Amino acid sequence: MVAPLDLDQAVAAMEAANRLRVDTPTRIDLWSRHGFEGTVGLFESVQVRWSASGQASFVMRGSDPLAALVRSCRKNLVRVRIWYGSQHWDGRVWVSRDSGVGSEWKVTAECVGVERILDGILTYPEPLAGIEWAQVLRKSVYTGPVATGLLALVALNVQRLQRPHRQLGLPIDVIPKNPLLDGSPWRTWAVAMEPISQVAEEMLKDAQGYRLRVRQWLPGDEKPHPLWLHTTPRIVVDVVQSPWLYGVGGGLTVFSSLAREMATFVGDAVGWIAQGASRNLSKRWSELVNGKPIPAVIWQEGCPGVLDANVDNQHPQAAAAVVGGAAPDWLNTLIQDGSELAVTSLLGGLGIVMPGLGGIVGKALTNRVGTYQRTVDWSTLLQVGPEAIPETFQSTSAALTLSASQAARSALMEAAPQTFTELTVMDGMPWRFGEDFQVGDSLGWWHMDGELYVGPCTGVDMSVTREEGAVIKASIGTPPIIAPGEQAKRIASSAVTIANALTLKY
Secondary structure (H helix, E strand, C coil), X not given: CCCXXXXXXXXXXXXXXXXXXXXXXXXXXXXXXXXXXXXCCXXXXXXXXXXXXXXXXXXXXXXXXXXXXXXXXXXCCCEEEEEECCEEEEEEEEXXXXXXXXXXXXEEEEEEEHHHHHHHCECCCCCCCCCHHHCCCCCEEEEEEHHHHHHHHHHHHHHHHCCHHHHCCCCEEECCCCHHHCCCCEEEEEECCCEHHHHHHHHCCCCCCEEEEEEEECCCCCCCCCCCCCCCCEEEEEEEECCEECCCCCCCCHHHXXXXXXXXXXXXHHHHHCCCCCCXXXXXXXXXXXXXXXXXXXXXXXXXXXXXXXXXXXXXXXXXXXXXXCCCHHHHHHHHHHHHHHHHHHHHHCCCCCCCHHHHHHHHHCCCCCCEEEEECHHHHHHHCCCCCCCEEEECCCCCCHHHHHHHHHHHHHHCCEEEEEEEECCCCCCCECCCXXXXXXXXXXXXXXXXXXXXXXXXEEEEECCCEEEEEEEECXXXXXXXXXXXXXXXXXXXXXXXXXXXXX
């Protein structure tokens, strides 16, 4: 249990921080392929967003000696490191924009985070071969703890690009995990030419706080691991976990992780069956077995460092989900065979022989009934009442199937009430970004109404001007929405994927 914020501690931290705030603790360093180029002397403003797809921008004078380097981004690599105290954001200049005329013209640099490179690395079916025309398999199949699997996926495709005739030695290093001590949840996936960033986002959803971390290492930085021998800039990829409180299935080995997966499968399947009674049954079971995130920090009403707080409570968008668009194969087959038999028997009794007529009638009657199904969220309906938004529609391949039922429940989870929180705070009063919490950690806001809002930090925006100093804005989202039965379906689907791989269907 995280203790409430000590207000006396907050006041003391604020006073100490104010004494130290003589100048804005921010600087912008620029690097090229050839090494360190210098520090931007007089930037006018800088905005940084730390997130899964970070962004930054800064404005500098056109007369700055480094303006020409920034403007060369059209044909050169311009690395950017924006320092904020002891923390830094890394990326590259993506767009440079000139504005103004005369001696007052300015250059605006729009930057993307270092993790942007993963958007441009495809997952080949056979990365070891690495030759496009030699990709015999249609998909590459991985199964096991997600941390080990993702790092292996990155490493295999990076080595493909590190060959001299490919990418001139792509400067990326992957820090592996010990597979036997990998307690991350199990995943199975089949990939072919999908960006690594997309695969990671999909596989790490609801992955017990694990996230793929991409960093820029520059000469002078702390070594990522003791055997680091590089002396030139490198990109470092690893997997980290946010603070996490383990459940009864705790343990940090591959075996404990596999046991949790099996227990999750059973509990989630039961939750899927009983979903009409309780939307949160599967969630409570998952927290019992897998645990739940621990808030890294909690702000509360009255803390001097909090400048503004916004809480969005979203009304339920629908009390029922209608899915479908076609009748299932089993029903169409039953109708077609039954109609064909009935027509043939009727005509035979009348002494009429018309070959094929029964089949024509049967086909005409398919997809006439059983094309849609409706699933009700009784929790929403009982809470809101008869004036709840009645229903939403989601097209699926066929109704009256397990896939259609799962699609309906997923649609209801997306339509369920949600909460989003955004806090604007003076950094370091008392919590400091980068030291006390990171993007991806769970954060809390103790509202004046007494309710504690807790969710993952989806992004941190920093704005710095020389007049106002630094202000950060932390976005707290809704925890990942996993519909009842989704985890059980994922585990069952993984078994099918493995079977297809072993029988060379991929």
